[in-house]
Each structure stands twice: as structure tokens, then as C-alpha cells.
Amino acid sequence: MIIGCMGKGGSGKSTVATGLVRAAQVQNRTTLAIDADHNMDLLFNLVGDAGNFPFLGSHRDAIRSTAQLAPNETYKQRFLRGGAFPVFSLEPADFVTEAVTREIAPGLRLMAAGPHTDEVKQGHACSHVLASPLKWYLPNLQDTPEQAVIIDSTAGMDMVGSGIGVGMDLVYIVAEPTIHSTKTAKQIAEGLNWFQVPHVFVVNKVQRPEQVDQAAEWLGEAPMFVLSFAADTQENETIFGEMIRYAEAFARASGGAAVRRARADQGVEDGVDQGAKQG
DSSP, rough: OOEEEESSSHHHHHHHHHHHHHHHTTTOOOOEEEETTTTTTHHHHSSSOOOOOOOGGGGGHHHHHHTTOTTTHHHHHHHHHSSOOOOOOOOOOOOHHHHOEEETTTTTTEEEEOOOHHHHTTTSOOOGGTTTHHHHHTTTBBBOOTTTEEEEOOOHHHHHTGGGGGGGSSEEEOSSSSSSHHHHHHHHHHHHHTTOOEEEEEEEEEEHHHHHHHHHHHHHHHOSSSEEEEEHHHHHHHHHHHHHHHHHHHHHHHHHHHHHHHHHHHHHHHHHHHHHHHH
């Protein structure tokens, strides 16, 4: 199962992603934690100082080579071209997964987009390229529902608009009980609906019961999960465990890897069709 954590900046995405990773470890799952944000909060929460880490943004050619991309070819163009596609795996780890992750605990690997590269700093590319290989990696990852891939996304709509979200089985949209945070959460949900990516709302940092009701009113529906303000409480740890089991059941019922791959193909085709109509 591949779980995404999305939301407005400051909503607590990294805290939720960290809690999910730890819950997956408690459940003895083979786990891949992916920090897709160049701020690297998930990485910091899990290992502290990055040190000499094999950042994804600095190893983009490793994944581009598996896609057999022409020099100026995009991932969208590669999907449209068809042909043979690679298979990535966590156990045993394929050579790309080995190259761009580090095992930080038994059964737990960490992948990180990393900080801005010279290419980004010099204006030859935007920061989105750091996580862009996930467009190729996630739809072609042959995981199992028992395994857990947990992604700490960049803030707001970035992961949706870039197309990376289509490679996720389920997205937890994290929102604080504030009008601005819930507004962004609804925007993310609308974007995920366009790509047909399943998602549920998680209201975070709740201090009073009435805040849940207010958040539900702003969101237009009740949240699936509610987390209290103190992220290290036993109650929250229990909820993180429930969120992992919920995502597993959802992945089993929805079709997992095959559905993610079909959704990626369809998203590319729909985008091309939509562009042709607008053109």
C-alpha cells in the first residue's frame, strides 16, 4: 500500500507521516518512508542529520535510465510511448531502490527528494524536479498490501498538480481545525477527485471537541480520523495504527499496484485530451 500525506503547510503532514511510519514498524511491516519535500522534516524526524544521504534529486538519472527516456523526453511522453516498463520492489529491493534509499532500521528504508541541487539554484530547473522521479517510481512499484510506503508530500496542491499523487493508493489529507487549512484540504480533495485518487480527511491538532464539528462544517463532511494536539499521546499512536490498517484494507479492496498503474496511464491520456480540446 502506498499512502500519501498531503495538506496545507503547517497542518502537520510530517508529524502524521512520522506517526504512520512508526506505527507500520510496530506492526512489523516492510516499510519505505519517502520524504518528498525539500524541507526534509520527515527525514529529520526519523534520522536527524541527513549526512551523506543518496538524495533522489541528485540521482534522477538512475530512474530516468530505467525509463529509457530520450534526453528531452518527459515522463508523460514516456507513458504515452508505451513499451516495456520496469518493476520496482521493496523486498527484495531492486537496484534503483537500493541506489536511492538507505536502510535506517530493520525493515525500514528511507528515500528523500533532498535539498535544492545546483541545477535548481542556478535556475535551470524548479524544485519540483527533485521529486519528479516518483511519477515513474510509484506507478511501477510492485508492493503488497502488507508492505507500507508512506509519503510526506510538499505543501498544498504540488503533488496533485504534478501527477505524483496518481501513484498513491490512498491519500490522508491533513487539516488543522482552521478555515484556511480546511480550505486548502478541500482544494486538494478536488484535485485528487479529478485524478480519481482515493482520499479521506484527517483533522489534526484538535484541542476541543467543538473544533471537530467546525472542521467538518468547513470540509463539508466528517473527518475519517481525528488527532489531538499533543502528537506523542498514546491515543494518537493508537489512531496511527488504525490508519495503517485502514489503508491496507483499502489497498486490498481497490486493486493496489495494477490500479495505480492504470490510473497513471489514464491521467496522462486525459491530460493530453484536455490539452487538445483547449488548444
